[in-house]
Amino acid sequence: MKRSISAVQALAVRNKTLEVAPEWRGCLGDEIARHGVVFIWGNSGNGKSSVVMAFAKMLAACGKVLYVSKEEGYGLSFQNTLRRFSMQECGNAFQVVDKETVESLTERLDKARSPEFVIIDSVQAMGIGSRAFKELQGHFRNKLLVLVSQADGKRPLGRAAQNMMYEADLKLWVEGHTVFSKGRFMGETKEFVTWEEGAQRYWEGRKKE
Numbered sequence: 001m002k003r004s005i006s007a008v009q010a011l012a013v014r015n016k017t018l019e020v021a022p023e024w025r026g027c028l029g030d031e032i033a034r035h036g037v038v039f040i041w042g043n044s045g046n047g048k049s050s051v052v053m054a055f056a057k058m059l060a061a062c063g064k065v066l067y068v069s070k071e072e073g074y075g076l077s078f079q080n081t082l083r084r085f086s087m088q089e090c091g092n093a094f095q096v097v098d099k100e101t102v103e104s105l106t107e108r109l110d111k112a113r114s115p116e117f118v119i120i121d122s123v124q125a126m127g128i129g130s131r132a133f134k135e136l137q138g139h140f141r142n143k144l145l146v147l148v149s150q151a152d153g154k155r156p157l158g159r160a161a162q163n164m165m166y167e168a169d170l171k172l173w174v175e176g177h178t179v180f181s182k183g184r185f186m187g188e189t190k191e192f193v194t195w196e197e198g199a200q201r202y203w204e205g206r207k208k209e
Helices: 007-012 022-028 048-060 076-084 087-093 102-109 130-139 159-167 196-208
Strands: 017-019 031-033 036-042 065-069 094-097 117-121 144-149 170-175 178-181 191-193
Touching (some): 036 048, 036 159, 048 170, 065 102, 076 087, 102 117, 130 144, 130 159
Parallel strands (some): 065 094, 065 117
16 A cells, blocks of 8 residues: 655655746746647647647757657648747757657657657547557656647547547637637636737627527
């Protein structure tokens, strides 16, 4: 049986965190856990790619990021998103790979000095099931896994993705070019607008419906 500890002892445990970029603080607060699972989901056309890239740029300021571009590959849409966020400014702190499997990703991350932050876009395109996710989560507890998911309405697409969302400490729902924090880390507003004009048009349209 594992020994229990007091509240004072629990508060004394030092957790590794990363500082949140100023533009994200209203949504997430001042810091988030450096390791664990982040889950981002949303429907097509709502600005999910922009949210993921903005999050990736924040992570790249804190360490090495591997972006698994399974859904878009190195296509023009993905390149345009890279340009829009000036990801070239991140240098070698931001790396991209497209033709990756769960097995090859595990092999890559097992290497010395492998990236601490891993973005998988998307879990459906990667074909990650519940068992594979549990293995990744258990094997790489020293990393931050950012899982991007397609949506079915307001829910992640598929039972496996839904299970992943429940396991995540940080849950980010994307709608109308706005990201909403649904997890354990929340700032004052609990949201962040990635494109003001697009968000205004979307939400004004929703009010008229």
